[in-house]
Amino acid sequence: MARLANLETEYPVLDSTVRNFCASHGIFSVEDFLIHDLYMLAAFAEQNNSSERLKEGIAQVLSIIDDMHQPWLNGMELLEDAKRNKHVFPTGIQGIDLLLGGGIRVGQLTELVGPSSSGKTQVCLRTASNVARNHMVLYLDTGNSFSPQRIAYFLGKTINPSSAQAKNQFLQKVMSNISCHSVFDIFAMFDVLHQLESYLRCQDGRGGCQMRLLIVDSISSLISPLLGSSSTQGRALMTSTGYLLKKLAHQHNLAVLIINHTVGGEGGYSKPALGDSWKCIPHSRLFLSCDRGSNNYNVSILRHPSMASGKAARFVI
Amino acid sequence: MEIWRLPISASQRGKLISAGYTSLSSLSSISSSDLARGELNVSESEAMNILKVASHSRGSETSNASCSIVEGAQSAWDMLHDEESLMHITTSSADLDNILGGGIHCKEVTEIGWSSLSLIVNSVLKYKLTTAFGSESIIFMLIGGVPGIGKTQLGIQIAVNVQIPNDFGGLGGKAIYIDTEGSFMVERAFQIAEACIEDMSEYNRFLRKDFQECKIKMQPQDILENIFYFRICSYTEQIALINYLDKFLSEHKDVKVIVVDSVTFHFRQDFDDMALRTRVLSGMALKLMNLAKRFSLAVVLLNQVTTKHTEASFQLALALGDSWSHTCTNRIVLYWNGNERYAYIDKSPSLRSASAAYSVTARGIRNSSSSCKRIKMM
Numbered sequence: 009m010a011r012l013a014n015l016e017t018e019y020p021v022l023d024s025t026v027r028n029f030c031a032s033h034g035i036f037s038v039e040d041f042l043i044h045d046l047y048m049l050a051a052f053a054e055q056n057n058s059s060e061r062l063k064e065g066i067a068q069v070l071s072i073i074d075d076m077h078q079p080w081l082n083g084m085e086l087l088e089d090a091k092r093n094k095h096v097f098p099t100g101i102q103g104i105d106l107l108l109g110g111g112i113r114v115g116q117l118t119e120l121v122g123p124s125s126s127g128k129t130q131v132c133l134r135t136a137s138n139v140a141r142n143h144m145v146l147y148l149d150t151g152n153s154f155s156p157q158r159i160a161y162f163l164g165k166t167i168n169p170s171s172a173q174a175k176n177q178f179l180q181k182v183m184s185n186i187s188c189h190s191v192f193d194i195f196a197m198f199d200v201l202h203q204l205e206s207y208l209r210c211q212d213g214r215g216g217c218q219m220r221l222l223i224v225d226s227i228s229s230l231i232s233p234l235l236g237s238s239s240t241q242g243r244a245l246m247t248s249t250g251y252l253l254k255k256l257a258h259q260h261n262l263a264v265l266i267i268n269h270t271v272g273g274e275g276g277y278s279k280p281a282l283g284d285s286w287k288c289i290p291h292s293r294l295f296l297s298c299d300r301g302s303n304n305y306n307v308s309i310l311r312h313p314s315m316a317s318g319k320a321a322r323f324v325i
Numbered sequence: 326m327e328i329w330r331l332p333i334s335a336s337q338r339g340k341l342i343s344a345g346y347t348s349l350s351s352l353s354s355i356s357s358s359d360l361a362r363g364e365l366n367v368s369e370s371e372a373m374n375i376l377k378v379a380s381h382s383r384g385s386e387t388s389n390a391s392c393s394i395v396e397g398a399q400s401a402w403d404m405l406h407d408e409e410s411l412m413h414i415t416t417s418s419a420d421l422d423n424i425l426g427g428g429i430h431c432k433e434v435t436e437i438g439w440s441s442l443s444l445i446v447n448s449v450l451k452y453k454l455t456t457a458f459g460s461e462s463i464i465f466m467l468i469g470g471v472p473g474i475g476k477t478q479l480g481i482q483i484a485v486n487v488q489i490p491n492d493f494g495g496l497g498g499k500a501i502y503i504d505t506e507g508s509f510m511v512e513r514a515f516q517i518a519e520a521c522i523e524d525m526s527e528y529n530r531f532l533r534k535d536f537q538e539c540k541i542k543m544q545p546q547d548i549l550e551n552i553f554y555f556r557i558c559s560y561t562e563q564i565a566l567i568n569y570l571d572k573f574l575s576e577h578k579d580v581k582v583i584v585v586d587s588v589t590f591h592f593r594q595d596f597d598d599m600a601l602r603t604r605v606l607s608g609m610a611l612k613l614m615n616l617a618k619r620f621s622l623a624v625v626l627l628n629q630v631t632t633k634h635t636e637a638s639f640q641l642a643l644a645l646g647d648s649w650s651h652t653c654t655n656r657i658v659l660y661w662n663g664n665e666r667y668a669y670i671d672k673s674p675s676l677r678s679a680s681a682a683y684s685v686t687a688r689g690i691r692n693s694s695s696s697c698k699r700i701k702m703m
Binding site: 011123124125129130133140146147150151152153154155156157158159160179180183184185186187188189190192193195198199200202203204207226228229230232233234235236237239241244245248269270271272278281301 | 329330331332335338344346395396397398399400401402404405408600601603604605607608610611612614615617618646647648650651652653654656671672674675678
């Protein structure tokens with residue numbers, strides 16, 4: 009929230025008289041304005057000489073603040089929005105889709121947690137290849153683990169190739185819907201998300217193939233270098249990331265899939281990394297593990313808005 | 326457009342917010358001298374830096390081309406074609422190369438673990454390690470003094486093999502060898518280089534008989550010259566070197582592999598602050614990934630193995646814990662099976678789990694000479 013002095017160029021009504029009056033009450037920025045008792049301020053303004061001016065100034069600042077908050081929605085509007093926009097995307101893996109009652113939901117942040125080599129990247133690749141048939145996908149990769157061959161393999165399994173050329177065309181059409189970008193630090197990721205936001209804002213207007221899935225593999229690699237030091241900056245960045253992703257998911261109807269790893273907890277059990285502050289940020293959390301030496305994987309629900317937690321399933325990739 | 330997204334230090338951010346600048350637009354119309362002179366209490370150069378960073382962020386928003394969603398993103402289809410033309414670094418053992426899909430990939434970070442030789446107090450213990458093969462059990466005996474499973478040998482072999490010229494199917498690049506333990510032996514590298522050149526002349530002789538004049542002009546000295554060797558004595562040196570590699574690699578663009586032997590050595594002993602260790606290691610891994618991607622090189626990290634005590638049984642696991650295991654793209658575990666050395670792919674985005682036998686000979690890493698040459702697939 010800007011300083012009142014800087015707002016003068018845009019809103020000439022906030023001239024020096026208004027500002028001096030506000031300064032005499034200790035108000036230098038819009039934020040100070042909000043903390044102050046507005047009735048008292050209005051009363052003082054009445055008693056002042058140029059009361060009209062001052063009241064106009066106060067009204068102007070209040071209207072600036074009004075522009076900043078999201079519009080109110082009632083329950084019916086939310087329900088309409090959920091029915092029309094917030095679809096469910098199947099991941100393509102039967103076990104997971106059955107467990108989640110369809111798949112991952114648009115507008116929600118889904119987290120995959122698991123120890124190393126438990127299939128998290130494979131689930132993401134499978135989901136990306138499934139969603140890319142009809143929508144666009146953005147894959148943010150922090151560990152160079154995006155594998156186009158795997159995507160081609162998953163797609164190849166699902167179609168019956170009439171000819172090599174038809175298969176090639178199909179692969180090209182679907183794989184061109186997946187964009188992959190490597191990010192290696194959190195500020196680069198913020199830049200990318202910001203560009204994505206502008207892209208999505210333009211996209212909401214036009215039709216055609218729309219972006220519906222964002223995958224971040226893995227968010228914990230970006231945040232781990234920041235946590236644990238004496239400053240709280242790391243945790244602040246982590247929470248800001250979470251809220252930014254949730255905002256993108258809800259406002260632009262994206263399904264967001266992120267990957268987290270595990271660390272050792274008490275008693276030798278592994279627990280998800282990033283700590284307790286992160287625990288409540290994703291809407292749903294799935295815990296994956298792998299039976300050593302086979303293709304069988306286990307998934308269980310740690311947290312989900314509509315399915316019971318603790319339910320588990322097995323799947324094969 | 327918020328201030329917290331800018332890569333500036335926490336104290337500068339705090340000063341900006343307390344002075345009322347919370348969005349990028351509020352910084353757009355101010356000059357650096359005003360910023361420094363105002364209530365902010367920052368120096369002129371800091372103010373200029375802040376404004377530079379802010380205008381860069383603003384610039385990236387407006388210059389969003391409509392063709393790509395995000396600057397620098399590639400579509401999966403383009404990447405598929407790029408990957409098909411990507412070269413691999415051979416390990417000189419055909420079995421090992423087979424399970425690796427041709428060899429060590431560029432643009433990826435591969436971690437290779439070996440069994441630790443640390444002596445367990447009081448006794449020589451036998452560990453039964455049931456591996457991914459299910460019922461097969463391996464007897465692992467710790468004996469002090471045996472030179473190990475061959476990780477340094479594999480590292481040196483890769484550093485030599487990356488220099489095989491393009492004509493012979495190699496990359497013709499240079500290597501960086503970062504040594505933290507002092508286990509790099511120049512004489513051994515010379516031996517391996519000689520053997521590699523002899524193999525190349527054999528290949529030349531058998532298959533390219535018409536190119537009589539095309540004798541191998543490479544000498545072992547040339548190969549050694551193309552290995553850039555760094556010796557590290559503490560973890561701060563290690564971090565400093567990884568930071569420096571950015572500049573080094575922009576000057577030496579023909580480096581194609583970085584071998585770090587071993588990446589965990591300085592982080593295992595006397596590291597009191599575990600949180601600091603995790604932070605430093607994750608940061609280091611990200612930097613290495615960045616280097617691998619930007620300069621299209623392969624990064625091979627050699628790691629040690631510790632024992633984890635879970636549910637009254639001992640399990641061998643790579644050192645430095647789960648966070649570190651998560652950061653690498655691929656993981657290969659080297660182990661003994663009877664008298665044979667085996668390599669097993671533990672983690673990979675695109676390769677199947679498999680293991681292959683190899684042996685360490687006077688000429689370097691070669692195929693295992695046992696009669697059972699079957700590659701065990703999962």
